[in-house]
Amino acid sequence: xxxxxxxxxxxxxxxxxxxxxxxxxxxxxxxxxxxxxxxxxxxxxxxxxxxxxxxxxxxxxxxxxxxxxxxxxxxxxxxxxxxxxxxxxxxxxxxxxxxxxxxxxxxxxxxxxxxxxxxxxxxxxxxxxxxxxxxxxxxxxxxxxxxxxxxxxxxxxxxxxxxxxxxxxxxxxxxxxxxxxxxxxxxxxxxxxxxxxxxxxxxxxxxxxxxxxxxxxxxxxxxxxxxxxxxxxxxxxxxxxxxxxxxxxxxxxxxxxxxxxxxxxxxxxxxxxxxxxxxxxxxxxxxxxxxxxxxxxxxxxxxxxxxxxxxxxxxxxxxxxxxxxxxxxxxxxxxxxxxxxxxxxxxxxxxxxxxxxxxxxxxxxxxxxx
Amino acid sequence: xxxxxxxxxxxxxxxxxxxxxxxxxxxxxxxxxxxxxxxxxxxxxxxxxxxxxxxxxxxxxxxxxxxxxxxxxxxxxxxxxxxxxxxxxxxxxxxxxxxxxxxxxxxxxxxxxxxxxxxxxxxxxxxxxxxxxxxxxxxxxxxxxxxxxxxxxxxxxxxxxxxxxxxxxxxxxxxxxxxxxxxxxxxxxxxxxxxxxxxxxxxxxxxxxxxxxxxxxxxxxxxxxxxxxxxxxxxxxxxxxxxxxxxxxxxxxxxxxxxxxxxxxxxxxxxxxxxxxxxxxxxxxxxxxxxxxxxxxxxxxxxxxxxxxxxxxxxxxxxxxxxxxxxxxxx
Numbered sequence: 276x277x278x279x280x281x282x283x284x285x286x287x288x289x290x291x292x293x294x295x296x297x298x299x300x301x302x303x304x305x306x307x308x309x310x311x312x313x314x315x316x317x318x319x320x321x322x323x324x325x326x327x328x329x330x331x332x333x334x335x336x337x338x339x340x341x342x343x344x345x346x347x348x349x350x351x352x353x354x355x356x357x358x359x360x361x362x363x364x365x366x367x368x369x370x371x372x373x374x375x376x377x378x379x380x381x382x383x384x385x386x387x388x389x390x391x392x393x394x395x396x397x398x399x400x401x402x403x404x405x406x407x408x409x410x411x412x413x414x415x416x417x418x419x420x421x422x423x424x425x426x427x428x429x430x431x432x433x434x435x436x437x438x439x440x441x442x443x444x445x446x447x448x449x450x451x452x453x454x455x456x457x458x459x460x461x462x463x464x465x466x467x468x469x470x471x472x473x474x475x476x477x478x479x480x481x482x483x484x485x486x487x488x489x490x491x492x493x494x495x496x497x498x499x500x501x502x503x504x505x506x507x508x509x510x511x512x513x514x515x516x517x518x519x520x521x522x523x524x525x526x527x528x529x530x531x532x533x534x535x536x537x538x539x540x541x542x543x544x545x546x547x548x549x550x551x552x553x554x555x556x557x558x559x560x561x562x563x564x565x566x567x568x569x570x571x572x573x574x575x576x577x578x579x580x581x582x583x584x585x586x587x588x589x590x591x592x593x594x595x596x597x598x599x600x601x602x603x604x605x606x607x608x609x610x611x612x613x614x615x616x617x618x619x620x621x622x623x624x625x626x627x628x629x630x631x632x633x634x635x636x637x638x639x640x641x642x643x644x645x
Numbered sequence: 646x647x648x649x650x651x652x653x654x655x656x657x658x659x660x661x662x663x664x665x666x667x668x669x670x671x672x673x674x675x676x677x678x679x680x681x682x683x684x685x686x687x688x689x690x691x692x693x694x695x696x697x698x699x700x701x702x703x704x705x706x707x708x709x710x711x712x713x714x715x716x717x718x719x720x721x722x723x724x725x726x727x728x729x730x731x732x733x734x735x736x737x738x739x740x741x742x743x744x745x746x747x748x749x750x751x752x753x754x755x756x757x758x759x760x761x762x763x764x765x766x767x768x769x770x771x772x773x774x775x776x777x778x779x780x781x782x783x784x785x786x787x788x789x790x791x792x793x794x795x796x797x798x799x800x801x802x803x804x805x806x807x808x809x810x811x812x813x814x815x816x817x818x819x820x821x822x823x824x825x826x827x828x829x830x831x832x833x834x835x836x837x838x839x840x841x842x843x844x845x846x847x848x849x850x851x852x853x854x855x856x857x858x859x860x861x862x863x864x865x866x867x868x869x870x871x872x873x874x875x876x877x878x879x880x881x882x883x884x885x886x887x888x889x890x891x892x893x894x895x896x897x898x899x900x901x902x903x904x905x906x907x908x909x910x911x912x913x914x915x916x917x918x919x920x921x922x923x924x925x926x927x928x929x930x931x932x933x934x935x936x937x938x939x940x941x942x943x944x945x946x947x948x949x950x951x952x953x954x955x956x957x958x959x960x961x962x963x964x965x966x967x968x969x970x971x972x973x974x975x976x
Contacts, residue, residue, distance in 0.1 A: 321921035351886025352731045354918055360883050361922055368929050379883075383729065551724065551758070553737035581695075584918045588738035590693045595745045608695065 277301050279341035281329045283496050285422075287449055288415045288520060293345070295407045295453065296397040303336040306498045310335060311611035317365055324580035324610050325492040326358055328499055333362060337371050345395060348379035353554035353585055355492075413455050415521040417462040421445060424469060426515060429508030430483070433473040439505065441468050480637060483630060486567035488517040488560045489578030490586050493609050495520070500578055501615045503607075503622075507576075510626045515572075517563040518556065541566050548592050555585030564596050564604070574603045574629040576622075581610035603629055646779075648672045648755075649710030649718045652679065653703040654736070655889075657810050657840035658867070661800040662767055662793040663719060669789035670781060675715050677706040680847035684709055685945050691746050697916035698848070698944055699841050700735055704746055717753050717778070718743075724760040730888045733919055755779075764801075764871075767794040804867045809853055810844045826860050832963045833862045835900030837893050837923070838912035840867065842943070849912055850949050852941075852956065859960050864906070866896035877902045890919040897927045901934050907963045908937040915944035937963060 279301040280289045286302055293300045304310070306328050314331030333344055349356020359377035366373055376395065381388045396404050422442070429438045445465040452458050485507055493500050495518050504514045526538040538559065542552075545562030552558055564575055577593065579586040590606055597604050605625045607618060648667045650656060656663075656676075667674045678684065680702055688705025710718050720743050723736045731737070740756030747754070757774040759766050767790040769783065776786050803813050807823030834856060842848050843865055856863045866874065874895035878884065885891050900906040911927060913920040924940055931938035939959050941952065 319921040319925040321916060321918065322925075323918065348883075350729065352734050352737060354922065356886060357883070357922060360881075361925065364926065364929055549738055549741045551722070551737060553734040555734070557734065557738070582916070582918060582921075584734040585738075587693065587696050588734055588742055591696070591738075591742040592745050595748070 276342050277340050278343045278345060279303055279333070279336035279339075280345050282306055282332045282498075283492055285415070285418050285446070285520060287446055288411055288418065289345075290450075291414060291452065292407065292411045293395070295410065296395065296399055298397060301336050301339050301341040303332045303339075303341075306332055306496070308611075311499075315611050317369060321582055322361075323354055323490075323582040323584070324499070325355065325490070326361070327611065328492075328496075329358065330362055330365060333366065333373075334369075334371070337366070337373050341373065343374045343376060343394075345376050345378070348377040350380060351554060355555070410452065410455055410458065412521070412524055413458050414449060414452060415524060417458050418446075418449065419519040419521045421462065421465050421469075422519075423515065424466075426504055426508070427513045428469065428472065428474060429505065430511045430513045431474040431477055432508075433475060435509060437472045438469070438508075441465075441472060444468065481633070482513060483511065483574075483626070483633065484513045484515070484567075484570075484572045485574045485576055485626075485629070486517065486563060486572045487514055487576050487578065488563050488567075489576075490580050490583045491518045491523070491556055493578045493580045494518045500609060501613065501618055503576060503578065506619065506622055507626070510623065512626055515567070517560055548596065549588065553585050553588055555583065557585035557589050560586075560589055561592065561596065564593075564600065564602065568600045568602050572602070573633055574605070574625065576625070577604055577606040579606055579608050581608055603632070646672050646717070647675050647713075647715040649675045649677065649707075649713065649715030651703060651706035651710060651718070651720070652677045653706040653845070654699060654739075654841045655723065657814075657844040659766065659797075660814070661796040662765075663721075665796045666767075666772075666789045666793040667719070669792050670779070670785065672779075675710060675713055677709040677713070680705070680845050682847075685847070689945065695916065697735065697918070698914040699839075699917070700739075700742070701945065702841075702845065702848070703739070704743070707743060707747060711747065711750055717755050718747075718750065720754050720756045722756050722758045724758050725888070726759070726761050726764055726766055727888045727891075728762055730884070730891065731886055733887050733890070765794055765797050767791075767797065805870060807864075807868055809865070810840060810867060811846070811851075811853070814844075824857055824862070826862055828860070830964070830967055831860060831862055832907050832960060832967060833864070833905050834960075834963070835896065835906045835909045836863050836865045836912065837897050837900075837909060837927070838865070839889055839893065839914075842912050842914050848914060848943050850943075850947075850952050852910075852912065852952065855953065855956050856960065859957065861960055864900070866892050869896055869899060873899055885919065885922065887919050890923060893920075894923050894926065897923065898930070901927075901930055901936055906936070907967055908939070908959065910959065911938070911940045913940060913942050915942060937966075 278293055278298045282303040290300050290302055310331035311328055313334050314327035318327040318330055346359050348359055359375050363375040376391050378391055379388060425438050425442055432438050448461045487494055487503060494516050507514050522538055525534050541562035542559050544565045545558035548561045549558045567575060579590060593604050593606060650663055664674050684705040685702060687708055688701045691704050692701045707718055720740045722740050723732045725731050740754060743754055744751045755775055755778050757772050759771045761768050761771055769787055769790060772786060776783060800813060803818050808818050812818055836843060853863050874892055877898035878895050885894060897909060900909045911924060927938055
């Protein structure tokens with residue numbers, strides 16, 4: 276049976292996960308305006324933007340032959356936990372014959388979880404399941420480490436686009452991995468390739484760093500956020516996101532006593548502004564603003580999909596945070612009509628602003644621009 | 646001591662508890678004015694643009710209370726009133742948003758975390774912050790909550806009899822029977838919508854009275870028992886996450902599956918996230934059941950005339966359909 280999944284970068288991780296369990300995988304095409312239009316057409320108007328993109332993406336995957344779709348569930352209060360249910364109703368009504376397997380939390384529906392997990396693991400033994408998860412987890416970590424380095428390098432590359440060319444090559448190499456040793460070897464090779472990319476030397480003091488925070492889908496999936504990291508890189512800005520797949524796995528799948536407490540600590544920081552978890556990554560994002568400030572970042576770009584409930588609460592709180600931390604934050608709402616040109620201007624203006632602010636600080640209050 | 650309670654959001658469901666609780670504690674309770682165009686205009690200025698209308702209205706009411714000179718404003722954080730269920734993120738973050746909008750008033754906002762296993766939210770643990778902030782011994786709080794609990798049960802019983810919350814609020818229930826047109830060709834409509842949309846007359850433009858003046862019987866979710874609400878929800882793999890949304894969806898399924906209802910109307914406020922799901926699910930299912938389903942979306946600019954036309958047209962359509970079924974008139 277041909278199986279597909281929602282398109283959220285890095286897709287290669289989900290692809291390997293399913294392939295290693297012996298499934299035939301249909302990788303959905305990278306979302307384009309056509310995908311958005313398809314999704315918008317069949318979604319409720321006030322649904323959040325990711326629901327619409329993912330619906331469009333499913334339709335494209337089904338038309339490429341997918342018969343089953345694997346996705347994650349959830350227990351709210353964010354609407355994303357109900358995506359699968361709504362998607363399957365809409366698709367059924369449109370006449371598509373597809374099974375959507377929604378993986379929910381283990382409790383309270385334990386048997387249901389096991390039944391669905393078996394579908395994914397395709398009859399593999401518990402040892403194989405453990406091995407596959409280990410490989411995939413290591414793969415996601417390696418990919419995130421390399422991407423973090425590229426996010427820094429892009430700002431200083433001599434020939435525009437060099438880093439991304441190398442990045443594509445690296446991802447192609449990862450496409451075939453089966454063991455942890457292979458992941459490690461490719462990661463090492465990747466660093467070698469990146470070392471050969473010519474970069475301009477910039478003094479540590481004058482480097483500009485921007486943190487990209489927001490709802491997980493629009494932060495991770497570059498095709499819906501106007502490739503924000505590339506855009507910033509071209510303007511000579513280093514970036515780091517609040518969301519990485521390996522962090523998500525660490526925080527959501529690995530038991531509390533075993534995992535790295537990084538995300539837990541950031542959430543605790545966020546509780547200064549939002550006292551309880553309100554769904555999505557709202558509290559975590561607020562915590563990340565503080566985290567980035569403490570690490571000396573110069574600004575924050577806050578991506579918010581249209582209609583996102585938790586991020587709307589965040590948006591109400593951001594003005595206070597800007598004031599408190601003296602840190603510029605640019606909130607960009609994202610929907611199917613988000614034009615690149617319009618936002619390009621806003622982003623450039625924002626980068627100019629933080630550059631000016633930094634210069635002012637470095638020159639003890641005297642600006643070079645008079 | 647003056648405690649202000651905003652006449653917004655779940656005030657229309659929980660005022661019996663909160664008003665009588667504060668009165669029992671010896672406070673003077675001040676309720677904000679009824680929603681008006683002027684109030685909303687002030688609220689919009691304070692609120693982020695994209696957020697739903699009910700939150701904008703809520704901020705207008707808080708502002709109204711502050712202008713009235715209250716000592717404290719009561720903004721509870723509704724977390725959960727049913728196991729495994731919760732509230733919309735905007736309810737969960739409501740005090741946080743309010744504290745940022747009304748910065749000078751921050752330390753005079755009372756925001757207890759309401760977390761209970763039933764609709765009747767009079768468990769002592771939900772009101773810890775009230776006790777702390779106002780220095781109330783737990784014995785006194787307990788007896789206040791006991792009175793509040795009784796008031797809430799009385800209120801719910803009146804709703805279940807078929808009185809609207811507006812009627813209960815105005816005290817028009819004693820010695821009267823709820824409105825019911827018993828003529829054989831009467832149209833029965835199920836009205837879906839949160840209490841703060843249906844019973845805020847600015848939002849709903851008093852739609853229930855409009856239907857009644859046309860002789861239509863209207864049933865809302867608060868008139869249904871828990872059992873009726875969950876009667877037709879069994880086929881769902883997964884309930885929604887938000888308790889009041891589940892009540893609306895359950896009521897919708899009830900109206901769809903019970904033959905006495907001729908049509909369903911969903912009043913939703915601009916920008917409501919959970920309603921976008923309910924709307925789609927109702928739309929898909931009403932198609933299968935061949936039952937007319939109308940969505941009325943209201944925002945801060947909605948005028949009354951267009952609503953009247955839609956209400957009348959929908960009623961006429963249902964009447965014609967019913968007449969041809971009853972066989973009294975062939976159209």
